[in-house]
Amino acid sequence: MNYAINVKGLTKRFGKKVAVNNVDIAVPEGEVWGFLGPNGSGKTTTIRMLCGLLKADAGEGTCLGYDFRTQSEEIKRETGYMTQKFSFWEDLSIRENLEFVARVYGLPKKRKLVDDTLEKLGLVSRQKQLAGELSGGWKQRMALAACMLHSPRLLLLDEPTAGVDPKARRDFWTEIHKLSGAGITVLVSTHYMDEAERCDQIVFISYGDKVAQGPVMKIIEDSGLITFTIEGERARALADELRGKPGVEFVAFFGAMLHVSGYDRALLEATLAPYRGDPALTISETHPSLEDVFIQLQDRAARGAS
Amino acid sequence: MNGYRFTLHRFFAVLMKEMIQMRRDRMTLGLLIGIPVMQLFIFGYAINMVPRHLATVVSVADPGPFSDSIVAALNNSSYFDIVKATNSPAEARRMLARGDASFAVEIPVNFSRDLIRGAKPNLLVEADATDPAAGSYALAAIPNLAVTAMRDDLVGPLAPLAAKPAAFNVVVHNLYNPENITQYNIVPGLLGVILTLTMVLATAIALTRERERGTYENLLAMPTRPVEIMVGKITPNIFVGAFQAMLILLLARFVFHVPFIGSLSLLAATSALFITALLGVGYTISTVARNQMQAMQMTFFFLLPSIMLSGFIFPFRGMPGWAQWIGEVLPITHFLRIVRGILLKGNGTFEVWPEVWPMILFLFAAGTVAITRFRRTLD
Ligand SMILES: Nc1ncnc2c1ncn2[C@@H]1O[C@H](COP(=O)(O)OP(=O)(O)OP(=O)(O)O)[C@@H](O)[C@H]1O
Ligand SMILES: [Mg+2]
Numbered sequence: 001m002n003y004a005i006n007v008k009g010l011t012k013r014f015g016k017k018v019a020v021n022n023v024d025i026a027v028p029e030g031e032v033w034g035f036l037g038p039n040g041s042g043k044t045t046t047i048r049m050l051c052g053l054l055k056a057d058a059g060e061g062t063c064l065g066y067d068f069r070t071q072s073e074e075i076k077r078e079t080g081y082m083t084q085k086f087s088f089w090e091d092l093s094i095r096e097n098l099e100f101v102a103r104v105y106g107l108p109k110k111r112k113l114v115d116d117t118l119e120k121l122g123l124v125s126r127q128k129q130l131a132g133e134l135s136g137g138w139k140q141r142m143a144l145a146a147c148m149l150h151s152p153r154l155l156l157l158d159e160p161t162a163g164v165d166p167k168a169r170r171d172f173w174t175e176i177h178k179l180s181g182a183g184i185t186v187l188v189s190t191h192y193m194d195e196a197e198r199c200d201q202i203v204f205i206s207y208g209d210k211v212a213q214g215p216v217m218k219i220i221e222d223s224g225l226i227t228f229t230i231e232g233e234r235a236r237a238l239a240d241e242l243r244g245k246p247g248v249e250f251v252a253f254f255g256a257m258l259h260v261s262g263y264d265r266a267l268l269e270a271t272l273a274p275y276r277g278d279p280a281l282t283i284s285e286t287h288p289s290l291e292d293v294f295i296q297l298q299d300r301a302a303r304g305a306s
Numbered sequence: 307m308n309g310y311r312f313t314l315h316r317f318f319a320v321l322m323k324e325m326i327q328m329r330r331d332r333m334t335l336g337l338l339i340g341i342p343v344m345q346l347f348i349f350g351y352a353i354n355m356v357p358r359h360l361a362t363v364v365s366v367a368d369p370g371p372f373s374d375s376i377v378a379a380l381n382n383s384s385y386f387d388i389v390k391a392t393n394s395p396a397e398a399r400r401m402l403a404r405g406d407a408s409f410a411v412e413i414p415v416n417f418s419r420d421l422i423r424g425a426k427p428n429l430l431v432e433a434d435a436t437d438p439a440a441g442s443y444a445l446a447a448i449p450n451l452a453v454t455a456m457r458d459d460l461v462g463p464l465a466p467l468a469a470k471p472a473a474f475n476v477v478v479h480n481l482y483n484p485e486n487i488t489q490y491n492i493v494p495g496l497l498g499v500i501l502t503l504t505m506v507l508a509t510a511i512a513l514t515r516e517r518e519r520g521t522y523e524n525l526l527a528m529p530t531r532p533v534e535i536m537v538g539k540i541t542p543n544i545f546v547g548a549f550q551a552m553l554i555l556l557l558a559r560f561v562f563h564v565p566f567i568g569s570l571s572l573l574a575a576t577s578a579l580f581i582t583a584l585l586g587v588g589y590t591i592s593t594v595a596r597n598q599m600q601a602m603q604m605t606f607f608f609l610l611p612s613i614m615l616s617g618f619i620f621p622f623r624g625m626p627g628w629a630q631w632i633g634e635v636l637p638i639t640h641f642l643r644i645v646r647g648i649l650l651k652g653n654g655t656f657e658v659w660p661e662v663w664p665m666i667l668f669l670f671a672a673g674t675v676a677i678t679r680f681r682r683t684l685d
Binding site for chain 1: 313315316318319320322323326327330519521522523526527528529530531682683684685
């Protein structure tokens with residue numbers, strides 16, 4: 001199998017703090033991988049190392065077949081990196097930003113390319129507007145279009161849909177899957193569970209450690225989590241009551257519904273037994289959602305770290 | 307090292323971006339053009355203007371033809387306006403104290419008698435020294451004025467007195483005697499100082515601004531190379547600098563009447579070199595500074611010796627050896643010699659060359675430091 005990204009032992013320290021600790025990532029060509037983890041877990045730092053913006057303290061491997069430590073220039077030419085924070089020039093117009101990118105990569109038929117991109121973005125009428133005047137969501141969309149302008153083989157997207165409306169988010173993912181069908185590899189960091197579920201595989205890091213990896217279903221299965229839902233008027237009030245009871249790892253709301261999760265089925269059943277008699281409550285077992293698993297992974301990592 | 311490789315389309319990309327940004331930043335652009343004009347007028351006049359029509363009071367304790375001639379001569383010169391003639395030295399001093407007059411000229415008792423006897427009487431001049439430089443030209447003019455004035459009086463038997471350098475002493479109190487700086491020296495010097503300030507500052511923030519706005523990450527994520535970014539960011543400023551230089555030289559020629567003896571094209575070429583060297587310094591600063599504040603401080607760190615040790619303020623040869631060494635490193639030192647040489651002495655390429663190569667050397671050193679210091683990662 002050909003890997004677009006294949007790195008081992010990726011490590012980055014800021015002073016004494018270890019931001020990324022011995023992380024292995026191997027993304028096959030043409031796949032879409034999700035990169036998840038709580039705030040400050042090291043996602044951005046990892047992505048920056050992959051495209052040569054930060055020097056890795058340890059680790060080896062390749063990006064697009066180039067040594068990621070020594071050939072960052074070659075990697076940059078064929079990679080589209082979208083930064084988490086908007087990093088295009090706010091005092092340039094939308095069109096000027098796109099033209100700048102086209103010039104830097106020396107793209108042929110620059111004019112038509114920019115025209116087409118603006119068309120696809122739906123920004124033709126606003127092309128002369130300064131990028132700084134765009135709303136947050138539009139900035140994201142412009143940035144995304146700009147980093148794909150040079151038809152990269154690898155896309156590194158750092159929370160590309162933060163602040164983007166649901167319709168645009170869906171369009172974005174349709175586009176991502178189209179690109180992946182054409183053989184482009186995508187590594188995308190996100191905090192959205194529905195986006196994670198659209199990925200071929202997920203890498204979950206916490207405190208710089210990779211704590212889980214695999215397709216969504218496998219991650220859920222591997223978690224060994226057992227989840228019950230409690231529905232009913234009184235369900236909300238039960239959350240505090242159940243927290244910390246034997247067998248209950250954590251309790252989370254999903255709308256009006258309560259998810260009670262744990263590892264030990266017997267204990268969990270025993271804890272829930274007294275409530276089963278209540279006619280106002282409906283208790284049933286369910287597949288844990290990805291979110292349940294993430295909360296659990298995060299909790300466990302936090303406990304491990306403290 | 308591939309930091310030095312250069313690709314035209316990427317340089318062009320950076321250049322276009324910088325030109326658009328510069329055009330949009332009206333405030334900075336306005337300052338870049340406004341500052342030199344203002345500074346030239348302020349300093350050009352402040353330092354050089356020869357003050358004339360200074361209020362003067364004369365106290366005559368010895369009326370007679372000699373004193374009449376002296377007073378008339380003072381009044382006729384454009385330096386002095388006699389606002390009052392009195393016979394009381396005390397009143398003259400009071401006027402001086404109140405600021406009603408800048409000078410008090412006292413012709414003492416027995417001035418005529420002593421003069422005729424050849425006893426060299428004193429002509430006492432008191433100057434308001436609170437603004438010492440103001441009167442220096444006027445003071446310097448008094449002895450000549452007085453001597454010329456009395457040439458007509460000293461005839462016949464008194465003629466031998468007129469032939470002597472002076473038949474009386476001019477005694478000046480509180481005389482401040484600064485170096486005889488002429489505007490011919492100052493205005494070309496200002497060209498160098500103004501360019502140093504604006505050019506270094508303009509590029510010192512070139513990269514720090516990208517860093518502060520977060521666009522640096524994007525610039526680094528694209529395959530732009532350090533030298534392409536540097537040249538792309540410096541080039542538009544060369545034109546700004548050229549424009550500034552032109553403006554200053556036009557004012558120098560037509561407002562300050564500085565002579566332009568030498569070749570203008572030689573002046574243009576050396577100015578371009580000087581400007582580029584300055585931009586190199588600014589860019590080097592921006593590769594080191596973490597934020598715009600630091601960039602600003604480093605700029606002033608460079609600016610001060612450029613003013614003090616370049617021969618702009620103090621005569622270069624009058625400084626201690628180590629200060630001259632520092633001065634020799636600074637491009638402005640050489641530029642000042644070049645400009646003064648070309649404008650005032652009509653120096654040609656041959657005479658100017660010894661000052662040109664140190665600037666070229668400096669430019670290459672600054673460029674090399676900038677490229678090596680350029681951080682290609684966010685670490
Ligand atoms: N330049 C830096 N200097 C020092 N520490 C840094 C630097 N950049 C990141 N860190 C630290 O490294 C850790 C990982 O940060 P990183 O930005 O990679 O997290 P993240 O997973 O992207 O978080 P988020 O979801 O909030 O974007 C954090 O603790 C952060 O404080
Ligand atoms: Mg991040």
